[in-house]
Amino acid sequence: MTATVVQHSTAIRLIQQLAIQNQDQLTGQLDISAPSGERWSLYFCVGRLIWATNHSHPVRSLRRQLNAYCPTFNFESLAVRESDRFVCWNYQVVWVLLKRNVLDKDTAIAIIEQTITDVLFDLFQQERREPLQFETVHHEALSILRMQIVAVNLKQAVKRAKLAFDEWRGAGFAQVSPNLIPVIRNLEGLQENVPAKAFEQLRKKVNGQRTLRELSVLTKIDITRLTKSLAPYIRKRWIDLVPGSEIPKPGLEPPQTPRGARPDPAHKRLIACVDDSPQLCEQLGKIIKSAGYEFISITDSVQALPILLEKRPQLIFLEQHH
Incomplete structure (x- = not known):
């Protein structure tokens, strides 16, 4: 794996850097970072784009895309086992689905x-x-090819994104990130100046949890037109735009039980005994282990608390003093 770092400060340079990866037939990723701490990665297979991610909110972004294109899918039920087959988790989810x-x-x-x-x-x-900084990271070609779903034409991808951004900028939102979350700050002001039906819809959908992009998906309204409709309330500070935080990944797929085997109901259930009598601990341990549970004995009361905090047993037998 090799890496090359270049720093540029204009969109022309950004597009040139993308073109270089296309011409050099990069198989790997182009990592992009900004001084503010934002990071992105673009993934290539033989110079063609196969995926991209914003490292600030990859899970939120994936949920939005699934809501948009597969609205019947329950994102919270998503269970995908962690794997090192591909370096980007959210792409792996799309591949698995x-x-x-x-x-x-x-x-x-x-x-x-x-x-x-x-x-x-x-x-x-x-x-x-x-200014943005670029780092090119090369990967083994076979692993990328195995996971490739589609190779996206770079020129067409750049054209689509530039048209979308030009429309956004033309509406006066050049400094407004579509990843910001609108939050109602003056409920009374809105209620007094917005028709009752529209107010109820606004309060329900602008709930302080959805980004502008997510609201666009929810309402099925073009994001530029949607943000234009909110702009008068934003200017009056009845609605503020705040940074959105990342959401946690949905639960990972649990380890599979081997075919033909029954799940062990006592698996990882731990019982502890704290007593200064080794004989008592030994006898109790035999009984507990024969029932299929894990067992630890602690005969040193000074060490008991640190061990219990580390092991977190489900049940503890304590020595009773009279």
Whole structure:
């Protein structure tokens, strides 16, 4: 694995850097960082884009895309085992859902293309604020090829993102990130100046939990038009825009029980005994282990608390003093 670092400060340089990876037929990733701490990665296979991610909110972004393109899927039920088969978790999820037939090929491609568009949009916006640094990381080709769902044309991806950002900037939102969350600050002001039905809808949907992009998906309204409709309330400070935090990954898939084997109901259930009598601990241990539980004995009362805090047994037998 090799890495090359280059620093540029304009959108032209950003596009040039993408073109270089295309011409050099990069198989790996282009890591991009800004002085503010923001980080992105673009993934290539033989010079063509296959995925992109914003490291500040990859889980939130994936949930938004699944809500948009597969609205019947319950994101909270998502269970994908952690794997090192691909370096990016959210791409791995799309790949697994495709293999499980939760997503069809066209839907998976739409999610990939929109994710790349959103990341490039964010990069075009970020480079207007501060210089970006690029690091090229090469990966073993076979591992990338095995996971590739689609190779996206770089010029078309850049064109889509640039058109979206130009429309956004043309509406006066060049300094407004679509990843910000609108929060109602003056409920009374809104209620007095917005028709009752519209007010109820606004209060329900602008709940302080959804980004502008997520609201666009929820309402099925183009994000520029949606933000324009909120702009008068934002200018009056009835609604504020605040940074959105990342959401936790949904539960990971539990380890599978080998075929033909029964799950052990006592697996990882630990019972502890704290007593200064080794004989008593030994006898109790035989009984507990024969029932299929794990057992630890602690005969030194000074060490008892640290050990119990570390092991966290489900049940503790304590010596009784009279």
